Amino acid sequence: MTDLVDRAVGGDPRAVARLVSLVENGSPDLREITARLVAHAGSAAVVGITGSPGVGKSTVTSALVGAYRAQGRKVGVLAVDPSSPFTGGALLGDRVRMQDHATDRGVFIRSMATRGHLGGLAWATPQAVRVLDAAGCDVVLVETVGVGQSEVDVAALADTTLVLLAPGMGDGVQAAKAGILEVGDVFVVNKADRDGADQVVRDLRSTVRLAERAPGDWRQPILSTVAARGEGIDEVVEAIAAHMAWADESGEAQRRRVRRARDEIEAIAVTDLRRRFAALHGDERLDDLARGVLAGELDPYAAAEKIVAAVS
Amino acid sequence: MTDLVDRAVGGDPRAVARLVSLVENGSPDLREITARLVAHAGSAAVVGITGSPGVGKSTVTSALVGAYRAQGRKVGVLAVDPSSPFTGGALLGDRVRMQDHATDRGVFIRSMATRGHLGGLAWATPQAVRVLDAAGCDVVLVETVGVGQSEVDVAALADTTLVLLAPGMGDGVQAAKAGILEVGDVFVVNKADRDGADQVVRDLRSTVRLAERAPGDWRQPILSTVAARGEGIDEVVEAIAAHMAWADESGEAQRRRVRRARDEIEAIAVTDLRRRFAALHGDERLDDLARGVLAGELDPYAAAEKIVAAVS
Structure with missing residues (x-):
């Protein structure tokens, strides 16, 4: 076990993969593994990426990986499928898009299904993030489907949460209903070249404008992307950096990290x-x-x- | 408190509303209330209704209420908003559709936001269902948004779970990805008069066909509705009844109820x-x-x- 942790901390992709599997399967060795990992973790920026099925989460994630790699940063991707507790198997059909990065030694990509239902995501995901963090990832992207509890769980564990929308997935009232305003730090309207994208942006803008805020509170930016062509991705990277700078300054970053540790x-x-x-x-x-x-x-x-x- | 429970068991809508609020707010009196309610509960059929924002959950729920009322059955509706833990406020914009039934004494409609995030829905929803059950509802419809954890939680507490889809909300692969096959007992493609509805039905059909099943296992029916015009609703009511009959026969009903009680x-x-x-x-x-x-x-x-x- 010590050897496995040492190899993962050294950046060995097979050791990282093995540790994430142990987390996913709730291995009895987790306790020892976690105790060893804690000292090496804590420096990665954790970005949550969420949205309904079909908005293009994997495409956006893949484009963000490319942008962070271009900055020379080491990137971890954790694709969490929270809705397969009954089989325990992740149905990650579009994980193929990630194959662009499959041979890049500076990228770790792991998918994970969370088991059981009481706190499944809350339990396993932070531990898997810790593995990627300890393995030297500068940025860990946690992608999950969902507008319900899983989204809330991702927001709870991320330093910055991106909520993705796309035209044709339900209107602005629906977006508000799903509570995304309370979850997202940055809104991204993907597939912005499609009909109805402007309307989604307008609806979001008026909802964001109406939200109550104290002076100094973060005001969620609304960005447009066509991730499949890489359009708008640099702006998303900048918005994430801006949110993290604000969170460090305001103390929100520390508050979130304490809450995350409490939850775990x-x-x-x-x-x-x-x-x-x-x-x-x-x-x-x-x-x-x-x-x-x-x-x-x-x-x-x-x-x-x-x-x-x-x-x- | 005794008086409040007695009045709720007697069917007083104000007492029912008050008890659901006490559940929602995690009242310290819950223990006593629950102890008194348990003896009166256990006979309602609990139907979970879930799906992405925009598929028409409230419209389908309202149509089902009408169908059950036409059968002379007393109906409870619990609209659960799992994604507003940060404000604690439910944003139930389309709850207005329920106003068709607002003056009907045979219908109790309550909406509820679940607080906190560790097991929020798992904790409060079964208690609210128990209130409606003890108040004499023959059927309790639990409606919640979501494709992630909240959906799984609803499936865990319901005797029968309806998963709603609609054209234009993401294709069949996305539906499979979201794990709905493992959650739904009955699939309903709503807005079936819209372009692309046939494709959603076809995709679902091939996914259902491919799923592994033992002899005697339930085979999820796929129904089409235009709930806004009441079309296809009787078939949904029949499919729910067929699933419940199968579940009683096969022992699945009892297994689910035991699991539900364990979770609580x-x-x-x-x-x-x-x-x-x-x-x-x-x-x-x-x-x-x-x-x-x-x-x-x-x-x-x-x-x-x-x-x-x-x-x-």
């Missing part, structure tokens, strides 16, 4: 609690309690107390 | 753990641990152990 600690504590309970009573005991609740024999609070009491 | 118990245990820790050490202590992890002074597992040890 809590997620680990929960898993630990569950494991202790299963070790003491067998996994079947929780099912028995669940059946008792279903039968109306006890309430879920009483059942939860039994669990907490059992491990205390 | 665990979510309560986690919250309890967090509360105990904060009571013992103050909320600031967790921040201190988080800062220690950020500084590389301790690893998150060691921090989590301190939390669990502190409440043991």
